[in-house]
Amino acid sequence: MxxxxxxxxxxxxxxxxxxxxxxxxxxxxxxxxxxxASGLCASAxxxxxxxxxxxxxxxxxxxxxxxxRLVFRSDLAMQVDQCDTDCADVDGDGLVDAWEDQLLERMxxxxxxxxxxxxxxxxxxxxxxxxxxxxxSLDPVEIHVLIELGYSNDYGTCFGITEHHGDSERxxxxxxxLPGRPHDLVVSGLYTAAHExxxxxxxxxxxxxxxxxIETRRELGGPRWVVFSSRNKHATYFTLSDCESxxxxxxxxxxxxxxVADPAKFDVVPPFVNxxxxxxxxxxxxxxxxxxxxxAWIDQRFCGGLARNxxxxxxxxxxxxxxxxxxx
Ligand SMILES: [Ca+2]
Ligand SMILES: [Ca+2]
Numbered sequence: 035m036x037x038x039x040x041x042x043x044x045x046x047x048x049x050x051x052x053x054x055x056x057x058x059x060x061x062x063x064x065x066x067x068x069x070x071a072s073g074l075c076a077s078a079x080x081x082x083x084x085x086x087x088x089x090x091x092x093x094x095x096x097x098x099x100x101x102x103r104l105v106f107r108s109d110l111a112m113q114v115d116q117c118d119t120d121c122a123d124v125d126g127d128g129l130v131d132a133w134e135d136q137l138l139e140r141m142x143x144x145x146x147x148x149x150x151x152x153x154x155x156x157x158x159x160x161x162x163x164x165x166x167x168x169x170x171s172l173d174p175v176e177i178h179v180l181i182e183l184g185y186s187n188d189y190g191t192c193f194g195i196t197e198h199h200g201d202s203e204r205x206x207x208x209x210x211x212l213p214g215r216p217h218d219l220v221v222s223g224l225y226t227a228a229h230e231x232x233x234x235x236x237x238x239x240x241x242x243x244x245x246x247x248i249e250t251r252r253e254l255g256g257p258r259w260v261v262f263s264s265r266n267k268h269a270t271y272f273t274l275s276d277c278e279s280x281x282x283x284x285x286x287x288x289x290x291x292x293x294v295a296d297p298a299k300f301d302v303v304p305p306f307v308n309x310x311x312x313x314x315x316x317x318x319x320x321x322x323x324x325x326x327x328x329x330a331w332i333d334q335r336f337c338g339g340l341a342r343n344x345x346x347x348x349x350x351x352x353x354x355x356x357x358x359x360x361x362x
Contacts, residue, residue: 125310162323
């Protein structure tokens with residue numbers, strides 16, 4: 035198990051390649067999971083941030099819980115028209131790309147696996163995130179973040195008969211400005227997709243007091259959101275009880291490690307890429323997060339970097355453009 039976690043973690047080492055496939059970022063990003071893989075820390079979450087990762091834990095580029103609500107604090111300018119240096123906006127959405135990347139680095143969730151999750155022992159197993167950060171409004175500020183949780187395989191239900199290449203799940207975040215604090219955004223909505231767009235869908239939008247049920251764990255000086263990935267099917271749940279109380283025919287949804295010596299080994303912060311916007315891409319080829327042959331923006335089933343067939347998952351572009359926070 036330890037070896038394969040390292041394999042997953044090492045996929046983070048692809049991140050420099052991701053950077054080379056995209057416009058240069060304003061600052062280097064330390065692959066957090068590389069620390070885990072390299073054995074420099076027993077747990078990525080116990081590591082101190084280095085000076086090179088851009089996250090000092092001193093409140094300048096950080097997260098904090100305020101009244102139970104997750105807040106992102108940055109010392110970078112968010113909007114291009116309020117930015118003096120490192121103001122690239124390749125995807126043309128009015129948000130400074132370096133700020134977008136910083137938000138993803140710090141706010142993308144921990145994925146917590148069940149102790150029997152097959153992807154952790156599959157030599158070809160990969161987990162990666164494909165993200166989009168965009169403004170719905172800049173006055174007042176409302177930012178939406180959509181993150182595809184890409185898995186190389188769905189290991190199936192009903193004795194494996196529905197196993198297929200590629201598994202395309204996702205989460206979403208809605209953030210709004212805090213009064214008088216232009217650099218700080220508070221989470222006002224979270225979305226967890228579970229068997230999205232299927233007859234067994236258990237996707238949920240979390241707002242208001244429901245947000246207080248958020249699970250976090252401390253990392254780099256601040257809390258990081260934890261989501262629960264169901265065993266082998268990878269449906270995303272907000273809490274352990276949400277997962278294990280869901281009913282799906284022929285499936286017993288299990289989440290979170292039970293009766294293991296070190297539960298932290300089942301928490302993964304996958305590598306990510308910021309794909310940009312539908313009309314101005316920052317990346318197309320998802321090889322940069324471990325999925326060669328998959329594309330962020332064309333209408334193509336997601337096959338997790340494995341052989342293509344019609345059983346592969348929903349296209350990544352669907353996960354990046356269908357907005358769960360927009361009420362029709
Ligand atoms: Ca931008
Ligand atoms: Ca963007």
